Amino acid sequence: MKRFWKRAGVSFVVxxxxxxxxxxxxxxxxxxxxxxDQASGEAEEEPDDTEDDDDDTEEEFDExxxxxxxxxxxxxxxxxGGWDTLIRQTADVIESEDLAPVNFAPQNIPxxxxxxxxxxxxxxxxxxxxxxxASPPIIxxxxxxxxxxxxxxxxxVANLITDYSVVLVEPDxxxxxxxxxxxxxxDDPGSVSIAGGSAAGSMDHISIAGAADEYGLDAADVNYIPxxxxxxxMTQLLGxxxxxxxxxxxxxxxxxxxxxxxPIAYSADEPMEEMEELGAETYIEQDVDYTFDIWRGIMxxxxxxxxxxxxxxxxxxxxxxxxxxxxxxxxxxxxxxxxDSEEFGEFLDDQYDLFENVLTEVGIQEEx
Amino acid sequence: MNAWESLMYGFSVALQPEALMxxxxxxxxxxxxxxxxxLGPISALALMIPVTxxxxxxxxxILMAGVYYGAVFGGxxxxxxxxxxxxxxxxxxxxxxxxxxxxxxxxxxxxxxxxASFIGGTVSIIGLMLVAPLLSNVAVAFGPxxxxxxxxxxxxxxxxxxxxxxxxxxxxxxxxxxxxxxGMDLQTGTARFTFxxxxxxxxxxFLVVALGIFALGEVFVLLMKKAGSMQQNSLGSLKLSKxxxxxxxxxxxxxxxxxxxxxxxPGAGATIGSFLGYSMEKRIAKDGDTFGKGNVxxxxxxEAANNAASGGSFVPLLTLGVPGSGTTAVLLGxxxxxxxxxxxxxxxxxxxxxxxxxxSMYIGNIVLLILNLPLIPFIAKILNxxxxxxxxxxxxxCMIGVYGISFNTFDLFLVLFFGLIGFLMRRYGFPAAPxxxxxxxGAIMEENMRxxxxxxxxxxxxFTDSNISLVLLILAVLxxxxxxxxxxxxxxxxx
Numbered sequence: 001m002k003r004f005w006k007r008a009g010v011s012f013v014v015x016x017x018x019x020x021x022x023x024x025x026x027x028x029x030x031x032x033x034x035x036x037d038q039a040s041g042e043a044e045e046e047p048d049d050t051e052d053d054d055d056d057t058e059e060e061f062d063e064x065x066x067x068x069x070x071x072x073x074x075x076x077x078x079x080x081g082g083w084d085t086l087i088r089q090t091a092d093v094i095e096s097e098d099l100a101p102v103n104f105a106p107q108n109i110p111x112x113x114x115x116x117x118x119x120x121x122x123x124x125x126x127x128x129x130x131x132x133x134a135s136p137p138i139i140x141x142x143x144x145x146x147x148x149x150x151x152x153x154x155x156x157v158a159n160l161i162t163d164y165s166v167v168l169v170e171p172d173x174x175x176x177x178x179x180x181x182x183x184x185x186x187d188d189p190g191s192v193s194i195a196g197g198s199a200a201g202s203m204d205h206i207s208i209a210g211a212a213d214e215y216g217l218d219a220a221d222v223n224y225i226p227x228x229x230x231x232x233x234m235t236q237l238l239g240x241x242x243x244x245x246x247x248x249x250x251x252x253x254x255x256x257x258x259x260x261x262x263p264i265a266y267s268a269d270e271p272m273e274e275m276e277e278l279g280a281e282t283y284i285e286q287d288v289d290y291t292f293d294i295w296r297g298i299m300x301x302x303x304x305x306x307x308x309x310x311x312x313x314x315x316x317x318x319x320x321x322x323x324x325x326x327x328x329x330x331x332x333x334x335x336x337x338x339x340d341s342e343e344f345g346e347f348l349d350d351q352y353d354l355f356e357n358v359l360t361e362v363g364i365q366e367e368x
Numbered sequence: 369m370n371a372w373e374s375l376m377y378g379f380s381v382a383l384q385p386e387a388l389m390x391x392x393x394x395x396x397x398x399x400x401x402x403x404x405x406x407l408g409p410i411s412a413l414a415l416m417i418p419v420t421x422x423x424x425x426x427x428x429x430i431l432m433a434g435v436y437y438g439a440v441f442g443g444x445x446x447x448x449x450x451x452x453x454x455x456x457x458x459x460x461x462x463x464x465x466x467x468x469x470x471x472x473x474x475x476x477x478x479x480x481x482x483x484a485s486f487i488g489g490t491v492s493i494i495g496l497m498l499v500a501p502l503l504s505n506v507a508v509a510f511g512p513x514x515x516x517x518x519x520x521x522x523x524x525x526x527x528x529x530x531x532x533x534x535x536x537x538x539x540x541x542x543x544x545x546x547x548x549x550x551g552m553d554l555q556t557g558t559a560r561f562t563f564x565x566x567x568x569x570x571x572x573x574f575l576v577v578a579l580g581i582f583a584l585g586e587v588f589v590l591l592m593k594k595a596g597s598m599q600q601n602s603l604g605s606l607k608l609s610k611x612x613x614x615x616x617x618x619x620x621x622x623x624x625x626x627x628x629x630x631x632x633x634p635g636a637g638a639t640i641g642s643f644l645g646y647s648m649e650k651r652i653a654k655d656g657d658t659f660g661k662g663n664v665x666x667x668x669x670x671e672a673a674n675n676a677a678s679g680g681s682f683v684p685l686l687t688l689g690v691p692g693s694g695t696t697a698v699l700l701g702x703x704x705x706x707x708x709x710x711x712x713x714x715x716x717x718x719x720x721x722x723x724x725x726x727x728s729m730y731i732g733n734i735v736l737l738i739l740n741l742p743l744i745p746f747i748a749k750i751l752n753x754x755x756x757x758x759x760x761x762x763x764x765x766c767m768i769g770v771y772g773i774s775f776n777t778f779d780l781f782l783v784l785f786f787g788l789i790g791f792l793m794r795r796y797g798f799p800a801a802p803x804x805x806x807x808x809x810g811a812i813m814e815e816n817m818r819x820x821x822x823x824x825x826x827x828x829x830x831f832t833d834s835n836i837s838l839v840l841l842i843l844a845v846l847x848x849x850x851x852x853x854x855x856x857x858x859x860x861x862x863x
Contacts, residue, residue: 202557241513
């Protein structure tokens with residue numbers, strides 16, 4: 001009942017919201033060909049079972065499974081952010097390339113760094129949807145104990161793309177390499193002010209604290225100053241208020257290309273052409289054996305039916321091969337980083353261990 | 369291409385039928401959305417993202433700019449008519465706009481807001497066009513210590529916003545700061561004052577407090593009054609007398625410039641601009657004591673300032689590629705989705721986008737004025753509704769507005785709670801304005817103070833080392849002790 005109200009609220013409350021909903025529909029119009037697909041497909045099973053019966057999590061694997069209803073496709077954040085972009089871009093490609101018989105309907109559920117959206121998804125235990133966009137915060141936010149649910153509560157569907165973190169300085173900064181920065185910290189702990197666009201203990205902090213840890217520093221000596229957003233952090237650096245900025249490569253591309261800010265290290269495992277042109281080296285090239293992925297993937301509710309997981313992981317694998325997706329990639333500067341459900345799950349567990357370790361070092365996660 | 373040719377080129381982009389149509393649609397949609405209490409430019413723009421999706425970037429951005437203007441203007445309507453500000457930037461408008469509406473001068477207040485917005489908007493576009501590249505330096509000159517000083521200076525406005533009792537004003541301000549501290553602390557990632565409640569982790573949204581204290585508080589007060597005692601509100605004339613035009617000219621001019629510069633500063637924006645404009649005019653006006661009771665200057669100043677600030681907030685976005693406000697952050701996201709990276713290179717890479725947008729702002733402003741002036745009598749009709757309909761309607765709008773931000777029912781109880789507080793404050797003579805001001809500025813002040821101290825390694829001289837922050841702090845001290853000086857001189861003379 002509660003859920004009903006929530007849904008109903010979204011669609012009729014405000015005319016303005018209705019505009020958004022309508023727009024969402026306009027973007028992905030109802031396709032009459034759903035019927036054709038059904039007709040040509042198989043009619044062996046009654047797929048409605050999976051929708052209505054929450055207890056029935058052990059239904060048989062059906063390799064011809066297809067979604068019957070429009071897929072609720074959630075960005076657990078406001079419109080315009082990274083998760084939102086992923087959801088909207090993928091929904092668009094899925095529709096234009098006709099990869100699924102139903103619509104993927106983007107929806108924003110912002111709040112508590114994702115926790116509100118996750119709680120919504122967690123309520124669909126055993127169902128084949130909703131699907132949502134995930135990235136390192138799904139591990140970091142629960143680690144700082146601000147979400148009831150963590151990554152193990154959800155079903156990994158597929159990892160899609162990755163971005164890397166980058167360390168920036170002013171063009172005439174004395175720091176020429178990441179080692180210069182770390183040496184300065186070693187000489188005088190806390191003397192180098194490092195700004196980032198996310199809260200302490202979140203992505204931008206962990207990415208540089210982890211590198212410092214690998215270099216042999218005490219991660220707690222990294223004087224990290226959080227600002228709300230990578231843009232604000234870069235403004236601080238442009239104004240000379242801080243010494244270094246840690247943010248995502250994609251977010252900083254504009255400032256790097258214009259030469260306003262200079263990258264001194266980025267966290268990819270292999271050198272990237274674009275970054276080489278800007279004269280930047282990876283951590284590994286500078287003898288700091290460290291990589292950090294700002295990955296973005298798709299996850300689903302707890303105990304998602306296996307047949308649905310198999311369907312969606314194949315669909316996403318197919319999506320990454322399309323030309324429409326290549327255009328999106330070029331526009332956004334995203335790198336494909338496909339992992340199927342199983343690999344993605346293992347990767348998430350590894351990430352959890354890594355982040356927990358770093359958070360303990362910087363003193364945010366208390367040792368248990 | 370010099371600036372003039374570029375602008376002409378921009379007009380050639382913005383005057384294409386398609387672009388014109390979208391400016392118009394944007395302004396109308398923005399005005400309507402902005403009029404609903406609780407839905408401001410951020411929500412309006414967020415709603416537009418899916419619409420612009422797949423559009424030509426120039427047209428998309430033109431639509432967005434129209435929506436932005438419309439929403440900023442629409443917000444003042446609900447502030448004036450219902451005492452229910454839709455966004456932080458229009459709170460100050462309600463201080464004098466609502467009293468004017470209560471006196472049966474709603475038409476005048478709305479017309480005033482439209483004129484002041486138009487002038488403020490136009491000043492800021494001219495500023496944006498002429499000095500945007502120069503101002504990018506100003507935008508980055510403000511680091512944490514400068515912001516802290518600016519917030520301290522802004523907070524001194526509490527003195528002029530507390531009507532009779534300074535003590536009560538200060539109590540309200542302290543309460544505002546307390547409310548602003550609830551939620552996740554950005555610096556340490558720790559939850560503060562949430563009492564273990566997940567719903568408080570994101571903090572208490574400004575709008576929940578504003579709608580509760582202003583709109584619901586007012587509704588409760590009206591409910592307590594006997595039905596017969598409330599006079600029927602009339603629209604009144606839209607015309608301004610010559611004297612009034614002369615009165616509001618200078619405040620609009622000053623506030624437009626002030627608003628533009630605060631808008632340029634990332635993070636400061638329309639709210640601080642409008643509050644500073646309001647308290648500046650209150651201080652220098654000869655009839656300063658009538659502010660808050662329906663002074664036309666009290667509507668003109670904040671309206672000019674907040675519209676000028678929305679133009680100013682495009683400076684860091686277009687020249688540096690960094691968003692200067694929550695609203696431009698949404699815009700930045702939309703631009704990235706369209707495959708455009710704003711920044712210093714944008715002027716070279718996509719002059720059509722840059723100049724098209726600037727030209728569309730001119731057009732949007734004019735559309736806004738000619739669209740809204742004739743509509744005022746219709747909009748203001750809402751005041752003619754019988755009280756038995758109007759009051760429930762205000763409550764419904766507040767609830768929709770609040771629910772529309774978070775989609776969380778917890779906030780609905782929270783807004784009721786603040787409504788009750790607003791009622792009690794009115795009952796016992798506590799001014800509401802200092803509370804709202806302190807709530808908006810308090811959190812920014814605290815955050816910047818801690819960022820500054822973390823950068824300096826705990827050294828407090830960081831606040832006096834920078835000239836900007838030193839000057840601002842001195843101004844703050846002066847504005848606090850300034851009013852005391854004559855009194856102290858008198859005391860010295862007497863003894």
